[in-house]
Amino acid sequence: MKLEMICTGEEVLSGQIVDTNAAWFANVMMEQGIEVQRRITVGDRLEDLIAVFQERSLHADVILVNGGLGPTSDDLSAEAMAKAKGEPLVENLVWRQRLEDWFTRNGREMPLSNLKQALLPESAVMVDNPVGTACGFRVKLNRAWLFFTPGVPFELKEMVKGQFIPFLQQEYGVGAKVAVKKLLTIGHGESALADKLETLELPEGVTLGYRSSMPHIEIKIFARGDKAIGLLPRVTNHVRQVLGTAVVAEDRQSLAEEIHGRLNQSGFSLALAESCTGGLIASDLVAFSGSSSYLHHGLVTYSNESKVKVLGVSPQTLDDHGAVSIATVEEMALGARRLLDSDFALATSGIAGPDGGSEEKPVGTVALALATRGGVYSQMIKLPRRSRDLVRSLSAAVALDMLRRELLGEAVIVDYGSIGRYSK
Template identity: 55%
Template sequence: MKLEMICTGEEVLAGQIVDTNAAWLGNQLMDNGFEMHRRTTVGDRLTDLVDVFQERSTFADIILVNGGLGPTADDLSAQAMADAMGVELEENLAWRETLVLWAKERNVELNPKNLKQALLPKGAIVVDNPVGTACGFRVKLNRSWFFFTPGVPHEYKKMVIEQFIPFVKSQTNLQTKVEVTKLLSLGIGESDMAGRLEKLTWPEGITLGYRSYMPYLELKLIARDVSKEEQDKAILQATKVLGDGIVARNKGTLAAEIHELLTQREKTLTIAESLTGGEICSQLVAFSGSSHYLKHAIVAYCNEAKVALLDVSEQTILDQSEVSLACVAQMAAGAACTYSKVAESDFSIATSGIAGPAGGTVDNPVGTVVIAVKTGDQVVCQKIKFSAKRSRNHIRDLTTAIAFDMLRRAILGLSPIADYSYIERIESMVYSMKECRDLVTK
């Protein structure tokens, strides 16, 4: 079965907005065992819309059309579909009543622009929009079912999940079973990964896909009508070859993996950030339920804050600088103990470094980063060096990801320090919590 998508709107075509709806649909289809065969973007011009509807109607089985159903003059999807079919627009009385009720509940007066949203091609089947005023609809033209949805993301996504995916499933009993396993990697370049994987023999029906979104590289193992046993073999082969570079399965970020691990294991976390400026905390609190494990996060950007809030020794900073293993170890130890004078958090993480473009020294040039993870009675630290050619944001993003991976490994009982192919480690050190406290008193 051939599935396509037509995205409408001048703002999409001109690049004024990024079409996240299309990427989201592709993932939804894949997760449900379907593949998108083609995506077309067209502007808000009636003749262009009619042409593309007529053209694609002879190739695809189902086409989702996104956008162009609102009340304004440039919302032309319904009219274009009517013209492509050679029929008139007619008012759908049921949707008109929906609009009347909507206006009454909000004490507003309907006008012709609002009522335009009830005009559909003759014979169209209404697709309910439970969270908006623009209804969707579906019609058949040539070999294709056209399924129309608004472009507003929260309306569109609800309609896709509740109505479009079930409709697609209802149209075939012969769909190839497609399953996708996503392996998230860190510290492996795309050419390096491809070189390692593509010389191997894979089970029939398994294909590889790559998606790079810094600081991660995602490997997709796409299985078409492949047994669970063969899929497991392929996953095991990939993880063996890529080693420590694989940091999560079927998760989009390491923050998602950390959230799940801490929640499941009922462990607590505290955070001390300098270089990353709150990014570690921000990524975690994006998840509901993070308050169950996250006790606090301190952004100690200046040295005075490190001393006052985290009990870092002034002498350590004077002797070794804030970009040192001793400093970041004390930050992690201080964060673990700050929220309670009785109980320490199970884990803590700390970051410091020089993201640039200025601020580097001979000993610590731009791109030098120190990260610490407190686990049990130990604080494990490493000093790493990124290329100064990387941007400030890139250095901060990579630091956040590596801090998360150090924490992930600590939670799993592994050594927090891993080898990544393109990240240079300068040195590492393990301190006891007692040693960190003793440094403060010296």
């Protein structure tokens, strides 16, 4: 089965917004064992839409069309599809009633422009949208089924999971015998990871995939068929052994999700004192519901004065060692933990750049500390030639991994390959 995607919208084509829908869709399809073979972005021009629908329908089996189903004049997907098939738009009475009921239920008067969302190509099969005012639809043109979804991300995701994937399974028998394991890594580039794994002899039906989402690289281990699925745990363990400390989580999107999973309702508590990461660690954790069960506080102590007055860092320590130092970051972690007697505290202090470095402490130098009830662990890492954002996100990831390792009873300070370390 050849699967393609057509994304519509001038704002996507011109780069005014980043097309996260396409990345999400390709990732979800890959987890079903289906590779998206082509993606095309088209602006809001009727002739261009008609042409691309007609041309790609000669080559693909299924095309997901995302966007252009709204009520405004530049939402042209339904009209373009009707013209591509040479048929009229017809009002779908079921969806018109759904629209009227939705507005009545919400105490609002329905604008006449919304009626446009009930107009579908004559041969279209309506596809339910349980979370929005634009229904989807599917149409057969030439060899392909074109499956239309709204551009609103949460509506797309709802319809892909609830409607599109079941359609593929029913029509093409795909996705029923596929399993995937995801290993999250830090500190190694995609090519370095591939070099380590390319010599592995994988069983038939098992393949590897890579996804870069810095500061992480995700390795996906796909198993297709009953026999391969049965071997998946063994292959996963082998990959873990080969990569060693690079692997920091399994079946998680981020280290923050991993830490949240381990701390939520655990009875443990955590405090944060962030300087160079500027609240990034706290933000990543509070993105998850239930983080209040363990996160005592997150303090952004950016200035030396705040480090002294809020965390109790000694002015002499700052004078003798500087803000970016083992001594300072250890006192920051201890001070943060002491405030509410937290079980753990993480602290960061570094030079994120692009300015501010020195010969002794160049840009990308970061001090990290983890304070526990039993003591303090600390390290200085080197992140040269990275962007400011990447220095901050990598620093946050290493700090969280220090905590993860402590929770697992493992060595807290380890080597990560491309992340350099200063010896104490």
